[in-house]
Structure formats: C-alpha cells, structure tokens
Amino acid sequence: MPDLIQRQGALDRFAAAPRNIPAAALSVLPDSARLSFRGRPSAIDAAGAAFGVALPRDACRFAVKRGRTAFWLGPDEWLLQSEGEDPATLFADMSGKLAGQSCSLVDVSHRSQAFALSGPQAAYVLNHGCPLDLSLATFPVGMCTRTIYAKATIMLSRPASDIFHIDAWRSFAPYVWQLLDEARSELA
C-alpha cells in the first residue's frame, strides 16, 4: 500500500507564493466538504436541520454557522459547504437524515476550488472580468451568486465588505486566478 495520499488543490502551483498586493490580495481557501442539494420545497427544512444551518430562502444569500455555509443558488438548489470536514462523513450523515425525502444530494467536494480576493480594491479587480455591480448597495455582505469571470463560470460570495470568495471549477480555477492576478498588477 502506498503512502497516505494527500489531496491536491487546483491552485497549489499559484498559491505557494502569491504576490503581496494588499489592495487586492489573493489567497486559497481551505479544503471543504461540499454537497450539492436540490429538492422539493418539502425537503428544504429537513436539509437545513440535517446540515445544521437553515437553508436561506432569499435569492442569492448565504447563511453561515460554525464553519458550515449554505449558499442559495436557485429556487431548488443550494451548495452546502463544511470547512475541513471529510466529505464522505458529511454525505453519509446527511443522506441518512434525508432518506425518503424528495431531493438529491451529490458530493461535489473536489469539483471546484475556492479562493479569496480581499482588500479595498477587491471589487475593482473583480470587475475586470465580472460584469455585476459590486457596490455594497447591490451586492451586499451575505450575497452569493453564480456569475462569470471573463469566460469562466464562478460562484461569487461576499462574506465581508472587502472580501470576496470565488469558487471555480477545478480546471477553470487557474484561469480565473491568473486573470485576477494580472488585473491587480496595477495595484502592486
């Protein structure tokens, strides 16, 4: 049996030594267990109870509790994220609690790579590829949405006024990271 296998991130190559640009800092976020939950309205409360975070019913909002986050992605779709947890454990636990419910639970822990862009110029840098109005009035703290960055789809969330989290599918993550890194060059 080979040595214990370590999980590799899609941005390991870039994350090792990112440029220090405090106005718009890039950093890789810790590994998480991520489950895609989709289901009928009747299953939503049960899913919230099983996850330990009530699933937000407001469009494009996320809720956080003790390291667990539920992102609203659509009227019947949430992304459930638990930092540092073993995906298999979370999946088994929730599957058991949701048995018999009209819903789908799929482990997507490795599908995407999350990273943060933070600093006073974070919104400006993000607007190099993301066409949304990122002012606090229209994209407040606590908001999340699927959107684009240049030619890639991302999930964008704002945990604090100067911090954005970007979740991109693995093979798109280097593209998004490198473009953001290039865009923030003028702030170096």
Next chain:
Amino acid sequence: MSGFRHSTAGRVDRNKPVRFSFDGKTYQGFAGDTLASALLANGVHLVGRSFKYHRPRGIVTAGSDEPNALVGIGADEAHYAPNMRATQVEIYDGLVAESQNRWPSLGFDVGAVNETFAPFLSAGFYYKTFMWPPKAWAKLYEPLIRRAAGLGRAPTQADADRYTQVYAHCDVLVVGSGPAGLAAALAAATTGGKVFVCDEQSEMGGSLLAETTATIDGLSARDWVARALADLAARPNVTLMPRTTAFGWYPHNFLGLCERITDHMAKADPKLPRERLWQIRAKEVVLATGALERPLVFPDNDRPGVMMAEAARIYANRFGVKPGDKAVIFTACDSAYRAALDLMAAGVAIATIADLRAAPCGPWIDRVRSAGIAIRAGTVVTGTTGRLRIDSVSLATVGIDGNPGSSENIACDLLLMSGGFTPSVHLFSQSRGKLVYDEALQAYLPGISVERERSAGACRGIYDLDKVLSNGAASGTGAAKAAGFAAADTITFSTTADSVGTDGFIGVTPFGGPSSKARAWIDFQNDVTAKDVRLAIREGFRSIEHVKRYTTTGMATDQGKTSNMNALGLVSETLKVPVPQVGLTTFRPPYTPTTFGIFAGQSRGDMFDPLRKTPIHDWAAEQGAAFEDISLWKRAHYFPKRGEDIHAAVARECKATRGAVGIFDASTLGKIEVVGKDAAEFMNRMYTNAWTKLEPGRLRYGVMLREDGFVMDDGVVGRMATDRFHITTTTGGAPRVLSMMEDYLQTEWPGLDVWLTSTTEEWAVIAVQGPLARKVLEPLVEGIDLSREAMPHMSVREGRICGVPTRLFRVSFTGELGFEVNVPAGYGRAVWEAIFAAGQPHGMTPYGTETMHVLRAEKGFIIVGQETDGTVTPDDAGLGWAIGKAKKDFVGKRSLARPAMTASDRKQLVGLLTVDSKTVLEEGAQIVADPAQPIPMTMIGHVTSSYWSATLDRSIALALVRGGRARVGTRLSVPMPSGPITVEVVEPIFYDAKGARLDA
C-alpha cells in the same frame, strides 16, 4: 513671441520644455502641447499625404475630427501605433512620430504621380477603369491600388503593451466636459448619485479652455472650469475621466469608453495598462458631446495652411501658438469673426474676411470692423496656390447670377474657414435615437431618445453659453432624478458672452458652376471632391447611402465628421430636394478609431481562453507528452519516447495496451449525476435505451438523440443505486447534454422527482486497459473483488483504492479487459502515480488520445462527432440494438419513425480495407462506386475514421456509405488527386469480433 509661440498665452507649461521627433527631425514643444500644436509652434504645417492622390496635407482641426494629420507614433515596432491623430497625441520627451503614406519623403513623394492620373481616379474608378481584363484585377490592379492608397502601416511586432477591461456602474454618465457637460455633472453630483464624467481630451473644459472673453459667475471661463473641476473632484460620488473617449453605445445604456492611460507619459509605469476599456452600465446618460466646425468646400481647399477658424483660435488661445503670419478668413458665420479677433491679438495679421453671406451684421462684425479688419461680404474663395503650404488665395464677389466674378489674388500663409457648426450626434444616433433635421440650423438634431438619454448643449444645437449652461444643468438634474436622486435646488449661472449666432453653410460654395474642373474637397481623408459627388449623382445615385458607398465620402476613419453635411448639402442642391429626403448615413461605433488592444484586453496568449487541464496533466507534461486541444481541454495526444514520431509512439502504445496494459487519462469525460426516485424514468425518456431493469452495480452504454432523431451524444452510464445514475458523456458534449436534460426536466417533465448535478470535475478518471489490467489494480483496491465472476464486464463497484474512495467501472473502450478508476479529483494524480508504479512490473505504458482512437476503431466503436455529424441515426451508426423497442417514448423516437429515417439507402457505418494494405485513407475523403465516371462523380459516402493499425499491421477505416451494409463484400473507390484508391467494404469491426478479450 518667439517664432510661432506666444510668450505667455495659453495653457502649456513653459517651464517644462519637451523634445520630440517628427520624421527624424527633433523639435521642441512644451508640456500640455499636442503633437499638432507643437508642430505648428515650429512652423510645420505639412504633416501628411492624402489617401488617394498623395496631396500634401496639413493640420485642419484641433480635435478628434482631424481628417488629415494622421501620424505613426512609437520608438519601436512593439510600441508602434499608426493612424494617430496629431491633434490628440500629447507630446512627451522622446516621442517619436512619423508621417504616413509617403515615399521617399513627405516633401517629395513619388505617389504624388497619382495627381497626374487624377482624371482617371474619379468616383467609382475601381469599378470601371480596372474592369478589363478580369484576371488582372486580383493579380495586378488591386495590389497596386492597395499599395498606392492607404493610411498607416501595421507594426511588424506584437504589441508589447498591456490593456485591461473593467465593468462599472453609475447613476449618471456625462459624456463631454465642456460647459454643458460640467453644468450637468455639477447638477447631478449635488443629488448624491454616482456620477461619471468622461472627456476625450487631456484636459476637461471643452470649448471653455480656448475662451478668453466670456465670464461665468464673475469668473473667467478658465477659472470657472478650474473651480467646477475642483468641486467635482472633491466629491466622493464623482469620477472624472479625462483622456477617455466614449466610443460606442450598446443596448440598455451600456457604453464603451476607452481611457488612454500611458500614451502621454515619457516613462510609463510598467504596472499600468496602456489603455483601459470601461464597460459602463449607466442608469442615465447625459450626452454633452458638443459640435464640430464645418469646413467650406471651395477649389483647392486642402492645402497645408488651410485650417478651421475655430481650430486656429484654439491653437492661439489654448496653446499660445500662432498658426501663421498672415491669414485670410473665409466664413459663413459669426464665430470666425471671434476667431479673427483672438488671432489678431495673438499677432496674426488678418488680411481680409471673405464672408459668404451677402450682408453680415451684428456685434462681432462691428467689433472686427472697428479693429480695422477688411470685410468682404458676398465673397468666395475661387482657388488657392502653394505647393507644400498655401501662399495665396483668390477671392471673388458672387454676382446676382450666383456665380463669382473676376478673382483677386491675396498673398497669405494661412486660410481659415468656417461653415458653421455640426452638432455631434454620433452617440445619440448609435443609441438608435432618430435624428430630426432642423431647417433653420441646417443640422440634424437629436429627436426622441430611445434609451435613457439626454442630449445637452451644442450637440442638440444650443450654442449660446448661458443657454448651454442652463440646458446642461437641467439635463444633469433630470438625469439624476430619473435615476432616483432628487435635486436639492436648481443650479443657475450668470454669464457674459456674446452670441455667435447660428449661421452656417452646407454644400459647395459657388466657384464656377457644376462643370468646373476645379477640385474642391468634401472628404479630406478619403480624397473625395465635389466633382466626384456630382458624378455619382449624374450616374443615377440618389440616396446618400448610395452616394456614400460609390464615392466613399464619409467612409474614412473619421466617419465623415467634417464632410457628411457638405456632401448632403451638395446632393440636396443638385437634386433640388430637401436635405431630409436625401437621408443621413447611420453612425456606428467607434466614434473615433479604437485600438484592437482594448478589445482583446487580457485575452491574449495562454489567457485567451480557459485552458482546462486535468489533475493528471502535469504528470503527462513531465513525461514529455504531446497535447491536443479537445474543446477547451488539453489532452495528452501521445507519449513519444526519444526519437519517436507520432506514428512510432502510437504503434508502440497500441501494442503495449493490447499485449500487456496501458494507462490513459479519461478525466475530461463529461459526468452528470442523476438522482431522485424518478431517476430511471428520466433516463428512459432521455436515452434510447431501456433503464428500468438495469440493476444497481451495472453499467450500460447509452445513446441520446436530439428531438430530430439524430445521435447527439453517447456514453457509459452506471447505476449506483435505484435512485442514482452516474452518466458519462463525450468530452465536448458535457455542457450541451446537461443543458438539454435540464431543459426537458424543467419545461416538459417538471413533475419528475429527479435532479441533475454536473460531476465532470469531481472525478479524475484513470483508464487501465489491457490483459494485465486486473493484475495491476488488484493489490491497490480495498473492498472490491475484481475477479471475472464477481465483477463482470460492464459493472461498477464502490470502495477504496490507494486509501481513497473510488467508483470503479469495469468498462472497455479498447476491446481489452479494462477498468476506469474514478477518484475524487484532488487525489487524481497521486492515484495515477500509484497505479503507474504498480503497473511497471507488468510493462504498463501510458497512452494518449491517438492510441485510444486507433484501439476503439479496431473494435468499430464510434466517436460521436467523428462517425456522426448531426445527420446520423442510431441505426445508421450500427447502434440499432441500443434502441429500446418496447419503450413508450424517448427524445427523438417519433422522428425515427419518419420514412426517410429508415430508408435503405441511408448512409450506414461500414468498415473499409484498402486493397493495398499499406495505404492509409484520408479522413473526410469521398467514396464513389465507379472512379471512371465523369466528373462530377456521384459521391456515395465518406471516410469518417482512418488509421494505421499496428496490431493488424495494415490500414483500417470506418466510413458512412449509402446502403453500406448491403455493400459489404463489394469494392468501392476513393478518388484522390494521385488517383483512385480501391477499398473493400467490410463489417465495421477489425479485431476480436466475438469480444472474448474484454470479457477476460
């Protein structure tokens, strides 16, 4: 005064001298100069050669409407930009500029020989003169014309500069920062809304920057501008954007702005982009784009030294430059009188003012008269002389018959002209707003706005300063209010400024009747004369759209900013129809020429598109794999060893896989997880196959059709549980399969309890294929019995491999015993390396997509998109067995029942073996029954896949042939340039037809 520079006047910084070069000669200017103002300060008027006739040309305007002074800028090829307007280029120490369209030099240009041929180069000459012989067009005439005519040259090296693109949102975008724009910005800013103000010039203030007498709120225009800008700059809700051209209006108040960031810097900070594209969504837009002075059309009006009167005033007042020593002014409006006074103050002798109007009067005329300047009413210019610079003007009084009388010659080195002003309605027109012709102003003005837009000031025909300011302020307030911001109180201004009225002239001034041979330029940049336009009309063109295309008037890079109205006026006068009936050409983006750089932005090189790589990519790269692009993915094509070409590498990989074991990265396969109690029912409806009876733990090859019955995608599907399927799709098809499934689910079958989740990137997929595959994997797995009995072909098990979770498929796309190891992507490379290490004692060989293609073709497995092209039914592809005949319905079922879909002469998949086994057919080659038939032959099919099979030591091919299955055993031909190739039609399977190897 030294030379042509005033000692104090203007806004240039005399403490900052700047040295630059033009055509290799070094000149000095000051910070704040444009290249045009600096050249004029050095007495240089000749700056270019015209497009067609290579006529010497000088600086005509002081702004972005400049038709003549196009120059190439850049000290080296990687920073070279052609066709820059010298009137907009800001000079800096070390600027290198050159003139264009001349050889060997600007002063002596061989191309000027075109002047001699001018009678043959009239409107539409290329449609006529060069018609015969037809073959000479492409080889001789066109290349010659292209070389002789032209603008600047393209740089020979890739652009070394950075360009960026940014999206932004605001409540009010004000385009233009002249008096109307500043008033609008001030009014909107006080409401608290987010206001952007952009202006194409380096300094904001517009016409006020050249104003010397008017006052606003008791301040000089210059001081008022400074105060207004300071006020705006201090507000956190206002962003001022000088050097920023709003070049395009796109739907829903989305505007494209080009900000020039480093072009004016001697040493640009390398961190900064050269230009930044602003993509702005504005709730409301105020257009305050001003008006452009119109030239007068008279004989030889294109000599260096002929300039717009207002431009000369700007050079004198704003740059402290004297554009000449002795000027004649030719005008049809009062503003040229204002210019005359300012130029006289700057030291220019005004020889005379020739006024087209019969009886000009008013305060400006009185003032000029009392200054001692001669005024000739009802007078026109009938010609000019001077080779590289104007040296005299002929003036004549227009008689009662409307024709000029005898001419008088006046020496001068400057001829200023003014035909009045044309409102700059380009952006309004781009926003799809309809223009309305104003007879009194002889101008098209903005009509009803289509977008959330307001035009303010001169761009809507309002010229008097007090009215411009109040109109600007009202527009700013109105825009802010419409964006949801209430105005505190109305802003008012008190001004002292004399009106210059609204007189003007459009068309061609009378200089000798329609038969005159004199050439009077309408469009300087495209070298179109009044004669050309008259010729077009004589030849039957009526609409301005047709006249424009035939003569090319207004079609140059300046989009006819100075020429459109005069062309319209001439057509209107000649045809004796009102201007609105002649029409108006449509304005299109960009307002001024815009670099390719900002449209490309960061999308260059490796960042042009997302470059998708699998978790195993880097391993393959380290092994020296050659890669190929499959949709956005990079896939390992083959793994050459030292000295191997693709053929040798693929032959070795094929043999190793068939003989021992191969390893292949299949991670790019699309994957979708289908979950819910109605999952099997959903699968039944989406795929042709039947799924109800597929047990958990088993795999099935599925075929998916479009509504029209043609094959859309295929892939192996695993049933993980009664309510859970793991679908695989083709690499390129994943997004469209998911989107079609979602579409059906949401719109056709919302009642099904089933949900779809893309898992393409969740799983790394490692294919282990070959007779020794089981031996390699067995020691690595936990909780899975890989034996033939426990895990037959087409089954799936969950367990662990190398300590991590896996969905292990027993499946084969090679015809050998095979497994596909799915592991969470983050473990992909480590598991791959562990399997590869375990495989070494068994001769495990990595193989790429080319070997995968050969191995599957030997088995006759199709590839969707290669054997299919969107017109292939399952039966055509030999997949009739995959259709669940007993099923009530599935997507495409009804289409399959159409007679044409079951016709016996449809193109069907067959195998082809060349009679000469060494000949490899070309993919895409056409197939005929009889190669001796005359051309055009009847084509009965085409080659879809063709390879050299190392295993079989011969070539093999798959093809779609009409009625192909009935032709098995016959011979057909593949005609090629080197002669027909004879092929034998066979069953589309070349190796292990019984399938014993994959059941091993």
